[in-house]
Amino acid sequence: MFSLAFAEGAPAAGAAGGGMMAQFQGMIPLILMFAIFYFLLIRPQQKKAKEHRTLLDALKKGDQVVTAGGMHGKITSIDDQSVMLEIAPGVNVKYNKGFIASVKQD
Structure with missing residues (x-):
């Protein structure tokens, strides 16, 4: 063994x-x-x-864009961190620049 x-x-x-x-x-x-x-x-x-x-x-002023949330608008002003979108005549909203999903081709 x-x-x-x-x-x-x-x-x-x-x-x-x-x-x-x-x-x-x-x-x-x-x-x-x-x-x-x-x-x-x-x-x-x-x-x-x-x-x-x-x-x-x-991105530049006048571009037609779509945000990540689906909001369509026209850029009225832009800076480093945010954009101002005109979503209806006289109605402007401020968005973070990173939330722009695409630029609409007209």
Whole structure:
């Protein structure tokens, strides 16, 4: 009985190098998951944010815009943080610039 225990206890010389490969193979699914998240979620979101920043930088007085809440209006004044929209003749409302969702093409 003791001879079996001693025979199983000593690892072979080639088994030590396989441990590093096994650790790398365990990381492959994590690397693939990160790549999938990057190309399907992170990268498109960054692209859309860049397009929105470009849209906000190009805003000017007189543009017809739609806000994130669905309000349609014409920009009557603009500064760094906010825009004044005319939503009806003589009715002006102030919005944060970041809430402009799109510019209407007339």
